[in-house]
Amino acid sequence: MLSYSSSTNSLWAMAWHQLKKDRAGIAGLVIVMLFLFISTGVWLGLWGNGWSDTSAQFNAHPSTSHWFGTNAIGQDIAARGIYATKVAFEVGLLVTLASLLLGLIAGTLSGFKANSKTDSLILWVMGVLDSIPFYLFVAAVAYALKQHLFAMHLAMIAVFWTSIARVIRSEVIRIKNMEYVEAGEAIGLSHFKIVLNHIIPNTTHLLLVQGTLIFVSAIKTEVILSFLGLGIKEGISWGLMIAESTQDIQAGHFANFITASGLLFLLVMGFNLLSDALQDALDPKSIGKS
Amino acid sequence: MNHYLRFVLHKLIEGIPLILGVTLVSFVLMVYFGPDLTYELLGKNPSESDIIEVRQMLGYDQPFWWRYLAYLQELLTFDFGLSMVKDQPVADMLSRAIPVSLALMLPGFVLGNLLAVMLAMAAARHRGAWQDRAIMSGAVLGMSISFLVIIIAFQVIFASSYGLNWFPVRGWQVQDAQGQFNTMAYLNHVTVPTLATVFVSLGYNTRFYRAVLVEELHKDHITTATAYGHKPVTIMYKYMLKNALIPIITRVMFSIPMIVISGSLLIESYFGIPGIGLITYEAIMAGDQPVLKAVVGLTAVLFVVVLMVAEILYQLADPRINGGSGT
Numbered sequence: 001m002l003s004y005s006s007s008t009n010s011l012w013a014m015a016w017h018q019l020k021k022d023r024a025g026i027a028g029l030v031i032v033m034l035f036l037f038i039s040t041g042v043w044l045g046l047w048g049n050g051w052s053d054t055s056a057q058f059n060a061h062p063s064t065s066h067w068f069g070t071n072a073i074g075q076d077i078a079a080r081g082i083y084a085t086k087v088a089f090e091v092g093l094l095v096t097l098a099s100l101l102l103g104l105i106a107g108t109l110s111g112f113k114a115n116s117k118t119d120s121l122i123l124w125v126m127g128v129l130d131s132i133p134f135y136l137f138v139a140a141v142a143y144a145l146k147q148h149l150f151a152m153h154l155a156m157i158a159v160f161w162t163s164i165a166r167v168i169r170s171e172v173i174r175i176k177n178m179e180y181v182e183a184g185e186a187i188g189l190s191h192f193k194i195v196l197n198h199i200i201p202n203t204t205h206l207l208l209v210q211g212t213l214i215f216v217s218a219i220k221t222e223v224i225l226s227f228l229g230l231g232i233k234e235g236i237s238w239g240l241m242i243a244e245s246t247q248d249i250q251a252g253h254f255a256n257f258i259t260a261s262g263l264l265f266l267l268v269m270g271f272n273l274l275s276d277a278l279q280d281a282l283d284p285k286s287i288g289k290s
Numbered sequence: 291m292n293h294y295l296r297f298v299l300h301k302l303i304e305g306i307p308l309i310l311g312v313t314l315v316s317f318v319l320m321v322y323f324g325p326d327l328t329y330e331l332l333g334k335n336p337s338e339s340d341i342i343e344v345r346q347m348l349g350y351d352q353p354f355w356w357r358y359l360a361y362l363q364e365l366l367t368f369d370f371g372l373s374m375v376k377d378q379p380v381a382d383m384l385s386r387a388i389p390v391s392l393a394l395m396l397p398g399f400v401l402g403n404l405l406a407v408m409l410a411m412a413a414a415r416h417r418g419a420w421q422d423r424a425i426m427s428g429a430v431l432g433m434s435i436s437f438l439v440i441i442i443a444f445q446v447i448f449a450s451s452y453g454l455n456w457f458p459v460r461g462w463q464v465q466d467a468q469g470q471f472n473t474m475a476y477l478n479h480v481t482v483p484t485l486a487t488v489f490v491s492l493g494y495n496t497r498f499y500r501a502v503l504v505e506e507l508h509k510d511h512i513t514t515a516t517a518y519g520h521k522p523v524t525i526m527y528k529y530m531l532k533n534a535l536i537p538i539i540t541r542v543m544f545s546i547p548m549i550v551i552s553g554s555l556l557i558e559s560y561f562g563i564p565g566i567g568l569i570t571y572e573a574i575m576a577g578d579q580p581v582l583k584a585v586v587g588l589t590a591v592l593f594v595v596v597l598m599v600a601e602i603l604y605q606l607a608d609p610r611i612n613g614g615s616g617t
Contacts, residue, residue, distance in 0.1 A: 124307055124308070124311060125311075127308050127311070128308060128311030128312050128314075128315055129315075131308060131311075131312045131590050131593045131594050131597070132312055132315060132316065132586065132589075132590045132593075133586075133589045133590070133593070135555050136570065136582075136585060136586045136589060137319075137586075139570075139574045139582065139586075140316060140319040140320050140582065140586055141319060142574075143319065143320060143324055143574075143577065143579075143582065144318075144319040144320070144323040144324060145323075220436055223436050223438055224436070224437065224438050224556065227438055227556075228555070228556075228559070228571065228574065229574075229575065230574065239438075242438060242439065242442065245442075246442060249442065249446060249450075249452075252452055254446075257439075257442065261435075261436065261439040261442075261443075264436055264439070265434055265435055265436070265439070268433075268434040268435075268436070269430070269431070269434035272430050272433055272434050273430065276430070
């Protein structure tokens, strides 16, 4: 027991040590933290709350009072972009956490009971969900839920958990054949205890890496779905800003488009860099490959 | 040969639960829990018997499984009835749109994969050197830009008066006045969408192919070939690329159903090109159930079929791969 816990600690310590040396990874971490800070501020009501206030200044150029100018009905683009950061984090966190939970449960169950009926059933469900083109699936879910507020979130969760479940499944199959699990069974620990205390904790590094990947997919997908009219229903998001900016662009006003897509790009880029660095640091298989 | 035949048959049977699954999901979402269409088809002030008649016509009085079987029959016979918006048979709309989508997406798809393999080979050959780092940083940059942003930006840059204004802003006039296919007109309309497709797929593809090639690099026969003093280029093409073909073909095949639908959804709706993507987009906007259930069901089935064909092809290409699945 003791050696097991110290070995996990050393995995995290080693990973942190390696991450610190990864300049791109640290840059990603800083960017993500910065955006997290911005969205926490919005959530606490410190900034970005005037996102829906209109003014008489239409399509104004950037100035000290409107950092990124105003849109066609005189709303402050900076405030909208900042408020949308919170929306992006809400979508990202909700979808990521729910997908991780679902993927962890399904993946552990099907991995621990590999080649059983339960396993085949879970694999079948995953195969089915992976076979339906994603945007159509979202459209279908939105259709079935009659444009429900969380139709987009539910559809993303319903699709994204399968990739996590597959990763967890193969890791659980690998772990359960290890000696310490056999030892646990030999001393009479229940399956539930073995899974909860000795298998799941050894998948956390994979969950972290998969989580960053899901987060990126979620915010990128939100933008496209909101643009298609299937996404965010209340408030403002980068996707909705880009959708409204297509009108401005035809009139030669690019501030809305550049702000929304620039913020989106920075956050996705930050997460991509962080995710790569985490994979290098945490995935033992990547050691030795350059 | 008997062995192969058995294998093919086995794979086909294995695909049946998946096909039943995907059709069941699209049936439940689009038809069973979909909106009640009774009043869409009725005039004002319908009588009790009118309502019953329409509900019977729509099959709403039938049990769940019976309606599911009816949906399967629609998929098998390509008979989805009339579009609610366009008043045309859905099958006709689809058969006119599919060639357009293929002509639109194919060049970008082929170029995107070819360019990515070339970049990945360059990166893998100079592993760890500045060429590799430059290509891989470029890939991460490319992956971080949203497809939507690329489409909008490329339209502004190449097809608007704020940019170069070289190509038409939207539309798909690829025929001349006599109704003949015109290559110049085709190139004129296909270029900007192609550039956008290539740009968006390049980052992901390059990373994937580089990983595949680097994996190959670590194999024993490559080490042996290097030790024998074969030139790096020979090793790259003769020994590595050949072995890496299976993962490359898999990726290419699996992305076919996805690009036909998901890729063209954004491109076609934004550029106003009358392919599957635009039909689907309009059906989503209008809630046109006959079109949506046809597109969702057919693409899902197509994906499963591609999956089965891919596995059968591997078996023919490489007898070492046995019928194992799942893991």
